[in-house]
Amino acid sequence: MAKKLLEMHSITKEFPGVKALDNVNITVNEGEIHAVVGENGAGKSTLMNVLSGVHPYGSYSGDIYFDGQLCRFHSIKDSERLGIVIIHQELALVPYLSIGENMFLGNERRRRRGVVDWNETYQKAEEYLKVVGLEENPRTLVKDISVGKQQLVEIAKALAKDVRLLILDEPTSSLNEGDSLKVLNLLLTLKRERGITSILISHKLNEVAYCADRITILRDGSTVETLDKHKDGVTEERIIRGMVGREMTERYPHRPHTIRSEVALEVQDWTVYHELYTERKVVDNVSFKLHKGEVAGIYGLMGSGRTELALSIFGRAYGSRISGTLIKDGQVLELNSVPEAINAGLTYVTEDRKDNGLILGNSIMHNITLPRMDFVAPKGRIDRDLERQTANHYREALDIKAPSVEQLVNNLSGGNQQKVLLAKWIYSKPDILILDEPTRGVDVGAKYEIYQIINDLAKQGKAILLISSELPEILGMCDRIYVMDSGRIIAEFPQSEATQEGIMNCIMQQSKGEIGA
Amino acid sequence: MSSLWTTLRNNLRQYMILLALLAIIIAFQLMTNGTLLKPMNVSNLIFQNAYVVILAVGMLMCILTGGNIDLSVGSVVALIGACAGTFIISWGWNSHLTILLCLLIGLAIGAWQGFWIAYARIPAFIVTLSGMLVFRGLTLIVLGGLTLAPFPSDFLAYSTGYIPDLFPGMSLFGLRNSTSLLIGVLLAIIYCISQMRGWIWRKKKAYEVESPWVLLLKMVIVSAAVIWLFYTLGAYRGVPKVLIIVGIILIAYSYFTTHTVMGRHLYALGGNEKAARLSGVKTTQLLFLAYVNMAFLASIAGIVFSARLNSASPQAGQSFELDAIAACFIGGASAYGGIGTVGGTLIGAMIMGVLNNGMSIMGISSNVQQVVKGLVLLGAVAFDVLGKQRMQLRFLPFFGRRAPKPQESVKLEG
Numbered sequence: 001m002a003k004k005l006l007e008m009h010s011i012t013k014e015f016p017g018v019k020a021l022d023n024v025n026i027t028v029n030e031g032e033i034h035a036v037v038g039e040n041g042a043g044k045s046t047l048m049n050v051l052s053g054v055h056p057y058g059s060y061s062g063d064i065y066f067d068g069q070l071c072r073f074h075s076i077k078d079s080e081r082l083g084i085v086i087i088h089q090e091l092a093l094v095p096y097l098s099i100g101e102n103m104f105l106g107n108e109r110r111r112r113r114g115v116v117d118w119n120e121t122y123q124k125a126e127e128y129l130k131v132v133g134l135e136e137n138p139r140t141l142v143k144d145i146s147v148g149k150q151q152l153v154e155i156a157k158a159l160a161k162d163v164r165l166l167i168l169d170e171p172t173s174s175l176n177e178g179d180s181l182k183v184l185n186l187l188l189t190l191k192r193e194r195g196i197t198s199i200l201i202s203h204k205l206n207e208v209a210y211c212a213d214r215i216t217i218l219r220d221g222s223t224v225e226t227l228d229k230h231k232d233g234v235t236e237e238r239i240i241r242g243m244v245g246r247e248m249t250e251r252y253p254h255r256p257h258t259i260r261s262e263v264a265l266e267v268q269d270w271t272v273y274h275e276l277y278t279e280r281k282v283v284d285n286v287s288f289k290l291h292k293g294e295v296a297g298i299y300g301l302m303g304s305g306r307t308e309l310a311l312s313i314f315g316r317a318y319g320s321r322i323s324g325t326l327i328k329d330g331q332v333l334e335l336n337s338v339p340e341a342i343n344a345g346l347t348y349v350t351e352d353r354k355d356n357g358l359i360l361g362n363s364i365m366h367n368i369t370l371p372r373m374d375f376v377a378p379k380g381r382i383d384r385d386l387e388r389q390t391a392n393h394y395r396e397a398l399d400i401k402a403p404s405v406e407q408l409v410n411n412l413s414g415g416n417q418q419k420v421l422l423a424k425w426i427y428s429k430p431d432i433l434i435l436d437e438p439t440r441g442v443d444v445g446a447k448y449e450i451y452q453i454i455n456d457l458a459k460q461g462k463a464i465l466l467i468s469s470e471l472p473e474i475l476g477m478c479d480r481i482y483v484m485d486s487g488r489i490i491a492e493f494p495q496s497e498a499t500q501e502g503i504m505n506c507i508m509q510q511s512k513g514e515i516g517a
Numbered sequence: 518m519s520s521l522w523t524t525l526r527n528n529l530r531q532y533m534i535l536l537a538l539l540a541i542i543i544a545f546q547l548m549t550n551g552t553l554l555k556p557m558n559v560s561n562l563i564f565q566n567a568y569v570v571i572l573a574v575g576m577l578m579c580i581l582t583g584g585n586i587d588l589s590v591g592s593v594v595a596l597i598g599a600c601a602g603t604f605i606i607s608w609g610w611n612s613h614l615t616i617l618l619c620l621l622i623g624l625a626i627g628a629w630q631g632f633w634i635a636y637a638r639i640p641a642f643i644v645t646l647s648g649m650l651v652f653r654g655l656t657l658i659v660l661g662g663l664t665l666a667p668f669p670s671d672f673l674a675y676s677t678g679y680i681p682d683l684f685p686g687m688s689l690f691g692l693r694n695s696t697s698l699l700i701g702v703l704l705a706i707i708y709c710i711s712q713m714r715g716w717i718w719r720k721k722k723a724y725e726v727e728s729p730w731v732l733l734l735k736m737v738i739v740s741a742a743v744i745w746l747f748y749t750l751g752a753y754r755g756v757p758k759v760l761i762i763v764g765i766i767l768i769a770y771s772y773f774t775t776h777t778v779m780g781r782h783l784y785a786l787g788g789n790e791k792a793a794r795l796s797g798v799k800t801t802q803l804l805f806l807a808y809v810n811m812a813f814l815a816s817i818a819g820i821v822f823s824a825r826l827n828s829a830s831p832q833a834g835q836s837f838e839l840d841a842i843a844a845c846f847i848g849g850a851s852a853y854g855g856i857g858t859v860g861g862t863l864i865g866a867m868i869m870g871v872l873n874n875g876m877s878i879m880g881i882s883s884n885v886q887q888v889v890k891g892l893v894l895l896g897a898v899a900f901d902v903l904g905k906q907r908m909q910l911r912f913l914p915f916f917g918r919r920a921p922k923p924q925e926s927v928k929l930e931g
Contacts, residue, residue, distance in 0.1 A: 359788035
């Protein structure tokens with residue numbers, strides 16, 4: 001029996017209003033690659049943050065044993081001292097420092113106190129680069145190498161810290177097939193030759209099946225099961241069944257039939273290039289339709305181009321070299337700015353309410369009226385009375401829990417903030433609402449209320465495009481579902497034909513062949 | 518009650534800073550044996566600080582956009598003074614048209630800086646640092662390093678001197694200028710009427726209102742302060758004309774920030790630029806206009822200042838930008854933008870002005886004065902930031918279980 005390197009016992013972690021982890025248990029053996037899989041929000045990243053000390057001891061309950069020792073990490077430094085290194089999905093390299101400097105950042109090779117030994121730094125860097133199979137001069141700036149190579153630098157950086165347990169959070173999410181394979185093979189090599197244990201978090205189940213020895217499945221913050229490749233005969237279908245198997249009753253309000261025959265919005269051949277790297281296509285020839293009174297869904301994972309698609313439709317708020325046709329109510333629309341889009345009856349409710357949606361330091365009232373100040377300010381002078389009444393109306397209609405509309409948005413819970421965000425856009429009297437992850441970071445009760453709001457809007461004849469990476473939400477709420485991957489719409493399902501397995505398989509098919517193994 | 522409490526808490530800092538101003542005034546009144554509030558000195562205070570207030574109001578608009586400051590205003594003041602001096606004194610142009618031309622030059626300067634900041638997206642700090650050097654240099658070139666003086670009286674008439682006594686023989690309460698007192702009483706009456714009307718209106722609409730006694734107390738205090746100010750001015754030579762200019766600017770910008778759509782957009786821009794942009798706020802245009810406006814107000818300050826000196830000097834306006842920036846921050850503006858009021862900025866400028874004036878009366882050397890002003894700026898902002906952290910921490914659910922680490926409290930700020 002293999003030696004246990006890491007044991008996490010009944011880990012529970014709560015955020016205000018949300019139980020992110022509920023009694024999670026996981027055991028990792030020395031010298032294995034252990035995959036952790038689950039849908040968005042299942043608690044994978046939170047679990048790893050608990051393990052690496054990002055969430056310090058005391059902010060969760062449960063015990064962590066590493067190498068047989070009970071551990072109480074107060075910061076990342078504590079866990080790194082034991083050789084636990086986490087590589088986050090967003091790489092943490094400094095672009096304007098060299099590969100070598102990055103590799104020893106915070107861990108500098110020193111000659112005397114405080115003086116960096118550059119010779120040793122670059123010599124060691126070269127050794128580690130050889131280990132990870134990266135042929136680059138360690139003096140090259142990180143910004144000048146590709147993302148795939150940067151990922152290898154991250155791994156080399158971890159090796160330089162005498163890593164015993166390497167945690168990789170979605171290491172291949174921004175890599176192409178060749179680079180992904182390189183990273184996975186490197187993990188296998190490290191395991192074989194240096195006995196390094198890794199935890200691999202990934203959405204790409206084919207990768208998981210390819211290299212993991214054991215797989216732990218998380219669902220809604222709890223462990224479902226741990227599969228052993230050598231015993232259980234792990235297939236992607238088997239993993240999906242573990243991830244998905246959940247009751248869907250009562251979590252979504254009944255969705256009445258409100259679709260009308262008129263098409264509210266039609267998007268034809270929509271293509272968008274990246275805002276900065278203008279030769280990179282982020283939305284590729286997308287066409288779709290939205291009927292009045294319909295809730296249509298776009299299911300896609302992070303990086304599938306769904307947000308870019310929405311933003312580019314919303315008055316070209318994102319992207320470059322945008323081409324394609326927008327037809328609203330039978331008329332071709334030319335939208336060149338956000339105010340134009342708002343005036344034309346479009347809204348985009350952002351997935352990131354804190355950064356892109358709300359002005360946290362302002363009151364509920366000021367946040368709600370912002371998109372259409374002209375409604376409360378005839379002739380440019382703000383009618384404060386009207387503004388207050390309007391804001392109060394929406395506070396009551398959406399049941400925003402706050403003592404008054406003067407309350408700063410900062411002081412509200414996530415669910416109530418999300419309702420303010422919805423109120424703000426409903427107030428702007430749109431015909432078409434694009435909702436991007438409208439229930440992210442919101443507890444179950446508030447989610448249900450938000451779903452009811454969405455149903456009400458559809459009943460009023462508004463056309464709604466619901467973007468989400470939560471499959472149950474998409475299945476529970478949408479009349480029609482588009483599946484998006486790598487900037488393209490790869491499938492369309494009517495509600496009656498859509499199943500979780502079907503949609504998942506559809507995405508898997510798409511990425512088949514990415515790993516040729 | 519909750520609404521009143523929320524309003525009170527949101528404005529807590531304003532009351533604190535007002536109390537601080539009062540404390541400083543009383544302290545200097547005692548330390549200078551009553552010289553600070555003598556009629557002549559009150560009049561002086563207004564003349565000395567008028568241009569700082571004008572600049573600070575413009576600076577506030579820039580700071581609101583996101584903590585952007587304008588370092589060039591001192592140089593713009595000097596350049597406008599130099600232009601006015603050259604056009605009028607050297608070339609003998611018409612004073613009134615020159616003033617108009619100077620304001621246009623100010624707008625052009627603002628458009629130049631605004632273009633680089635808003636459209637080319639070069640940090641405001643760098644653009645205005647460049648402007649500080651460029652416009653100071655241009656001042657020296659225009660003036661050839663010399664000081665031009667004196668200005669003709671029609672140029673001075675706009676901003677120097679006093680509103681003449683309309684009833685010379687009257688001598689109310691033995692005042693030299695009775696008109697001043699009448700103006701003060703009139704303003705107090707207008708204030709009280711508008712307060713009462715607002716109160717009755719809110720009551721009728723069933724909004725939260727303060728008790729009538731609080732309203733009465735507020736009206737008595739404000740009216741007494743206003744009447745006292747104009748009484749004191751009347752005891753000297755009357756209402757300085759520049760007070761009218763400053764008053765109009767204060768009222769106009771106060772209205773702009775609180776009652777207009779564009780003013781609201783300015784706060785939104787500073788509060789969260791990305792969210793504002795996605796809510797249809799024309800962020801780039803707004804940033805541009807903030808700097809155009811700043812240079813426009815700087816050119817008004819330039820005219821006022823050169824008239825007060827009665828000369829165009831190449832050294833004019835040095836370090837004015839710092840006084841204006843300090844006034845905004847002492848007055849409660851956030852260094853990250855989105856927070857700040859015209860009223861607070863006025864109080865901030867008055868604190869700086871009283872400190873300057875009081876210490877000068879006491880004969881404290883200007884070297885020490887700078888140290889004191891610097892510490893007051895830091896103290897005011899530190900009080901603000903630390904106070905806010907403590908208040909937020911108290912409301913955190915996990916507070917009390919363990920002391921949060923410093924870096925966590927910083928995160929809460931954002």
